[in-house]
Structure formats: structure tokens, C-alpha cells
Amino acid sequence: MTEITDMETIPGESNNQLALTTPEAQPIKRRKKKSMVWEYFTIENVSAGCRRAYCKRCKQSFAYSTGSKVAGTSHLKRHIAKGTCRALLRGQGQDNNQFITPYNPKMGGSEPPKRRYRSPSSPFIPFDQDRCRHEIARMIIMHEYPLHIVEHPGFIAFVQNLQPQFDKMSFNTVQGDCVATYLREKQSLMNFIEGIPGRFCLTLDMWSSNQTLGYVFITGHFVDSDWKLHRRVFNVVMEPYPDSHSALSHAIAACLSDWSLEGKLFSLTFNHPLSEAGLENLRPLLCVKNPLILNGQLLIRNCIARTMSSMAKDVLGAG
Template identity: 50%
Template sequence: MAEDNDTKPLSTETTPTSKRRRKKSLVWEHFTIEAVAGGCTRACCKLCKQTFAYSSGSKIAGTSHLKRHIALGSCPKIKIEKQEKKLALTDGQNDGNTTEPPREKARYRGASWANALFDQDTSCFNLAKMIILHEYPIHIVEHPGFIDFAQSLQPRFKMASVDDIEGEIISVYLKEKQSLLQVFGTMTGRISLTISLCTTSQTLGYVCLTGQFIDSDWRLHRRMLNFIMVSSPHSENALSEAIGVCLSDWNMSTKLFTITLDNNCSSHDIYSANLREHLTNKNMLMLKGQLFVVRCYAHILNVVAQDVIASIHGIIYNIRESVKFVKASPAREEKFAEIALQLEIPSTKTLILDVATHWNTTYLMLVAALEYKHAFTFLETCDESYNEAPSMDDWKTVEIVCTFLRLLYDSAIFIMSAADPTANMFFQEAWKIQLELTSATKSEDSMVSSMAQEMHEKFDKYWKDCSLVLSIAVVMDPRFKLKLVEFSFSKIYGEDAPRYVKMVDDAIHELYLEYVAQPLPLTPAFVEQGDAPVTNGSIDSNQAASPVSTGDGLLDFDIYISEMAVNQQAKSELDQYLEESLVPRIQEFDILKWWKLNNIKFPTLSKMARDVLAIPMSMVSPGYSIFGAGTGSRVLDEYRSSLRPQIVEALFCAKDWLQFLPTMTEPPSTALVKMEV
């Protein structure tokens, strides 16, 4: 039943004519009447422009639904207006002025903002970004709770279907891929890849390829490039084929430098031989592929650490159960603290429980428990319910294990602390562990030597495989150059050190000559103040052969000086670099900044340094924990395993790319057409 006295429809949008009685209901301050086809009229909200049924012929819909739209806040413009008024009042109170801003001004501002805020396409695009970034299931668009939530925020938003949101995800992926292709198009150096395997509950699997490179401004970047489904992920040809697809997809067939693998030792050898032969035959590799395959440093740390922990799993079980017993209740913790105080144990460490999949937490648990070993022994004598205390021999074993684990733990922490872990950082860490394990194998303590032998067997294989690339990388560090290699090798190899140093020196010079054979970019030549003009690294031959005599009778001296200058200039950039004094070792030293500043001085060598320093010696991305890196393949969850490969790749790659954007609010590009899915 109508709730006012207006029963006849109007034929215009304006208020009634002077001949008719003016409408009394307050809703008409917010609505106008619009005529539609068939002699019907609809009430149109002045703010949000939504229309509602008002009359159909002689039937009047009334105004109750119109009042609800205004009074209950269904109108988004009214809601915004109220929020702005509330904010304005709060600001006024903070300023000591509680005067409410003019109503019309607030209404105009709220309506204008809302019109600019809502756009269906932009909202769908941002919804796709949200699903990608936070790994929500695509079917969230069908969840009733999410639909209700989105509707309460913006009633005008039409929820996308699963097919539509998949199309939006592909659109995001293609847009960001296009941007990354432009970056690679301007890249002057080479790119190094990391490859990891990801299996599913089915027989299928995925190969994840990530690229690392240093741009022209000497900034280190790491981007996921492909997430490709393969039918036999552990076959010998799977990685070769994936690399081929990746290089072709990104137009980088001639820019591959190295590849880092995370698979175990036995399969590593198969993949290494297969990949090296496949790509060397196509003349794609530098230094005949000697640097091509790199093993992940984080992976070898985890393998060695977890093997050590597994060797004393029974003792660790007793310690873990002992810690659980003490921490089971506040009364027990208090009693344990009293025992520690009574025994005058000086430790301030707190007992912690480990996470079995993260060996660093097991190490920290053992270190803390070791300091309370006498307290645990005493607790067993005074508490009949506790019988898990390790023996003194067990504690001795734990002490030895912690000594070895600390080597690995400190090395991992050092690598994780670097914002940009360039390849030069890893040599010093690796050779220290190699030296310590080699020395420990000669220990007179049979337990120490036995444990060190097992660790050294695995780490020594890593050292033999990667010592060359590690050495070349540290030579590119102006604080160390070849001097640290000479010093380190003398500690490890003793009298055989010169032979190993020569192998590194020869490889560096051979690699440098390959870069000399490549054309240089057009950059100003570097000339020391007072030197003769230099062309392609040598003095102009005519000038050198015809010194200008000053008429003082020292023509022979001028010839002598010219010959000395020619000999000096004949030295390569690499030799000049190696002969210069070492740069002081300061904590805030930035190696990328140093090479950027010396790019003109060493134009060819800097190209080599850029590629070498960008080698990913660890597959763990900056900001992530090395300790959580598994020793085997990742397993894709059931939900993502059920998605089409195209969508899986878009989800993984786009998430990686989006996190590097300066803002997440840019509108969707109109340059890309959404793919049919």
C-alpha cells in the first residue's frame, strides 16, 4: 500500500507541477521520477543513479523500498557521505573545532570519489591480483561468504565466474610478462638459471626455471621465468627440453651463462652431462661449459646437516622428550630453574623445542639443552616420572655434533644476511668448511674423525664440482682477487696449491679472452690523466714510433720512454686489475657499486664481472630461509595439481613478478586481449 498521497505517475523527471500538490515524503529529496517505456515510471537515486520500480499504469509501488535504500545505508554514496562526515567531525574535534562541514560540500565530494573509485573491469583485475598474490583458490568467486562480503563493500560489483577470473589471471600474467620481456630486451649481459623440480600426486610434474641477472645499472634481479609441466620430470631429457623452451620463450638463446640445480648427487651427474653436451653442441656456453652446472650451496648445507642430525637421532629424541617434559607445566619449569640455580649453571638460554623439518631449530635446541646437561641428570634423580635424561657419553656426542653444525649454521646465517647475495660471497664460506672438515678427519678423537669423514665425503664432492666457479667469482671481488684463492688453496692443498691456483688463473684468462672477442658497447674510453690517447687498449702506433724530440739531446731517452709506455699499455684489463692493490675490506663495501664506478676503466672485464657475480650459487631467494630448503623435489598441493598447466604457470610466475611492482593499484592494460580459457 502506498505510504504517501501521490498515486499518479509523473511523465517527467522533475517534481510535480504547481497544479499538483508537492510531494511530502522525505525520500524525494534523494530521488527523481523517470518515465520508461510502457507508461511506467521508475524512481532514480540522485546519488548512485540506481533505479527502482515506482509505478506501472495505475499501480504505485510506494516508497518503503526507497526509504530503505536511504535510511539503511544501501546507497553507496550515502555510506561514503556518512564516513566523510564522521572523519570531518573527528578532524574538527582534534582541531578544537566541532563545526560540521556544509552538507552539500560533503555530498558532492563523496559522490565524486565514489564515481572515480568503482570500475567493474578494474575491480575484476584487482581480484585476480589478490588471488595470485595470496594463493587463494580460484573458486573463491563461488564461495557464498566471499560473494556476500564483496557485495557489502560494493553492491554494483558483479562477481566474476571461474572462467572469467581465469581469463583475468591470464591477462595479468601476459601483461607482466610483456613488461619483463622489455627488460630482457635491453639486457646487455647474460642470464643464469636455476632449475627445481615440483612433483604432483599424479605421474606428472613441473619444472620451475628462474633467471638471475645484473642490469645495466648494476642491480641484481631474480625472476621466475617458466613453470612448465613435464610428463617425466626425472628423465634425463626433461631439464634440457625445459631449458630450450625457456630460452626460446624469452628470446635468450644466446645469453645463457650458468645453471644451478638442486637435485641430489646421483641424478646431478646425469643432468650435468646431459645438459652440458646438449648446449655445448650448439655453442651456447662460455669456457666450453666448465662453469655451466652449479650446485646449490644451501642444498649442500642442508644435506650435510640433516645427515649429521640423523646419525644421532636416538639422542636427539631423548633431548626432545626431555625438553617437552620440562615445558609441560609451569611447575616443572620452575622446578627445573631451581635445579639450574642450585647447580650454579650460568646459562641464560631458554629451552626450546625444534621443528623437525628445519635443522637450524634442532641445532638451537641442542645448544640450549647442552648447557643444562647436569640439570637434566639431576632432575632424573629427584623426579620418578622423568627417565629420558641422556648419558654423559650422549652429551659428549651432542657437543661434537654442535661444533660441526655451528660451521654450517653460521655460514647459512651469513648468506641469508645479504640483501643481494652475489656469487663472490660464497667462496670464503665454502673453503672454510672444506678446510675445517679436512682437518677434523685427521683428529685423534675417533668420534670426531668418524663424523667429520662422513660430512667431508659429501661436502668434498660439492667443493670439487664448484671450486672453479667459486674461485672465479671471488677473483672478481677487488678486496680479494687471486690473493685469497692463493691463500685458501695453500691451506687446503698444501704443496699442491700452485697447481690448483694455476688452473683458476688459466680459466680466468681464457674466459676473459672470450669476452674480448665480443664487441664492446659504445662507451667513452678510459684514459689516465697524462697518458697518451688509447685506442682499443694500445697507444697509437704512429705516435709511439715517432716520439717528438724536444731538442735537448735526449732522443734516445724519449724512445725508451715510448717503448715502456707501449709495454705497459699492452697489458690486458684483467692483468691490470689483478696487479692493482686490493681494495680495503670495509663492512659496508658494495661490490656492484664498485664495478659500476669502474665500468669505464674496465669495459671488457666489467662485462665478465657482471655475468660472473650474477651466478646464483644458492637457489634460495633473498629474504627466504635457507634452512627450509628441502633436499628433494617440492610437492604441488592437490588443488593446484588439478588446475590446467596454463593456469598453474600463470599463478606461479605472476605472483613472483607482482611482488616487485612499486604499486598494486595500476589499472588493467587495454593493450592485451584476454585469452579464451
């Protein structure tokens, strides 16, 4: 009976050995790592079934795989792209592939990655000093910030934490960038105006400062080839003597010459009281430089708002 029992257990043992050796005979093929993070990380076996990713720059370790569970590479990308690598912040290994906006929120160890919604991946953008200067000038123009904002301590601290590579800007530098932006936009508008087939209507408004200086704001209104109405501020002309009869004539002549509008003017509208002497001083100038339609009959003295205001004052004064 003993021999029979031994003979019955032998096939079972051979089956167990076959079951144990079968997985080793068919190893699992791993995909080739294609992510760019592997240029900055290495994988090392910590223990049986546990592997961790080590940063080549700061030697900090991150979870990668435990058994069959793989952590992925999102937290590794954040370590490099967002500047949490302390070695990267110290300027080690800087090259043309330097990433933008390095930032170190905490000097302690790494925190477990938070759950985030998956978003489409975007390529890393290299730092561009000229592009940043252009955007700062554009920001100042759009929001009418003072030019000295680039020298404020709070702004400097913010920019240095956002991008340590950015060189501080002075008042003169940002002033030159704003002027260059203005000239660029002006040239773009002039190229657009050259293709307008119709004529232009100008509206003028006079502002006075506390120094008794006058500023003539000239706005152009025109329709493009698609019958779309456009409104653009053409000029702001300083007039040292805003009450003189030739103040508006000088501003209009400068606008027509600056934007090459000779022969393209259709009408003028003033939001400033214009005397008869000033009107007669303006009409010959326009007749020489621009053939007005209907012999200048469309040279409007005041806009409708000014006319209604004058009528209301007359009615109140008569009552």
C-alpha cells in the same frame, strides 16, 4: 516643562530609527555556492533564521544554517557519495556521474554527523567494472586465493553491499582474467629483459607431486644497467617423467626459447641431484643453443646447499 521633555525625546527616537534602518540599507553579500553538492540539494527557509537543505532525490532534510551559524556541506557530500540516499540505492537517477561504493548502514532517519578530522578532499571516482575485475585477478594472484572465491556466498554478499553495480564473476571469467594478467606481466618482463646488457644465471629446482609428476622451477638472476640484482621466476615446466635424463634438458630448452635467452646464458645451478648421464645430455644442448663461457665449465651440478648437505651425510655415514 512638558513641551521641553517632548522636544528632548524626539532626537532620541530619530536616533533609534536610524540605528534600525542602517543595517537594512547595507545588505550582506553572500558568496555564490560553488560546491557540487548543490546539484543534488536545495535550500528552503523553515522558520525565521533557520534554513535546511533538502535532497532532490529522497527529499530528506539536513541542517544548513541557524541564524549566523552555517553547518557546511560535509554531511551533504557524505549523503550522496557514500550512498546513504535511499533513492540512489533504488537506482533512481543513475547517470555517468554515479558514485562508487553506495552503502546504507541504517534505514532510519539521519544521525547527527560525527566530528571528523579534516582531510584533503578527493574527486569522486566513477564505477569501473573492468578495473574491478583486474583488481580481483591481481588480488587472487598476489595472495594465492582459490579461483572459486568469486563464487563463495560470503564474497558475493560483501561485493554486493560494497558496490551493487558490480556484476558477479564466474570461475571461468576470473580464470581468464588471471591468465590475461599473467600474459601482460610476462610481456612487461620480456620488454625489460631485452634491455639487459649482461648475461643471465639460471637456478633449477625439481618438485614432485603425489601423482609422481615433476615440476621444474626455473629462476633467472641478472644485473641491470644500474648494477641492481634482479630475481624472477621464468618458468614452471611440468615433466611427466622427472627421473629421466632428459627432464631438465627439456625444461631448460623451453625456458631459453620462451624468453629469447639464446646466447645470453652465463651459468646453471641445480638444486636437484643430477646424474652424470643427465649432465652429459644437457651440455651438448646448451653448446648448440648458447656459447657457454669457458666451454661449459660454469655449468654447476649442484648448489652449495645441496653440496654441503651431501658432505654432511657422508661425514655422518662414515662416523
